[in-house]
Amino acid sequence: MNSTPLTYQIIDHTADLGIIVDGADEKNLFIRAAQAMTDLMVEGDISKKTVVKDISFQGEDFPDLMVRWPGEILYLFELLL
Numbered sequence: 001m002n003s004t005p006l007t008y009q010i011i012d013h014t015a016d017l018g019i020i021v022d023g024a025d026e027k028n029l030f031i032r033a034a035q036a037m038t039d040l041m042v043e044g045d046i047s048k049k050t051v052v053k054d055i056s057f058q059g060e061d062f063p064d065l066m067v068r069w070p071g072e073i074l075y076l077f078e079l080l081l
Contacts, residue, residue, distance in 0.1 A: 008036035019070075026062070030069055037073045051080060 009020040019036050023029030057072050059065035 006032070006035050006039060008032070008039075010040075029066070033066065033069055034073055037070050038077075041074070041077055 007022075011018040011020060017040075019033070019040070021029065021032040021036050023032045053076060055072055055076070057065070057068055059068050
């Protein structure tokens with residue numbers, strides 16, 4: 001597990017909300033975005049409530065993937081409720 005504390009910034013957006021995350025590389029950026037989304041959707045510590053899912057999605061380019069990724073997380077989260 002990454003020992004770096006989760007940091008993200010919530011920004012105004014025409015959608016419900018926007019978040020800004022950073023990462024050392026593309027993989028870490030997707031991980032941090034998922035962690036931020038989960039942190040915003042769930043109250044309390046969820047570190048012991050883990051579900052592992054293989055996810056496949058497509059986008060036209062990297063920015064499009066970063067827009068679609070949180071939507072995939074939200075969709076799967078709703079399925080698990």
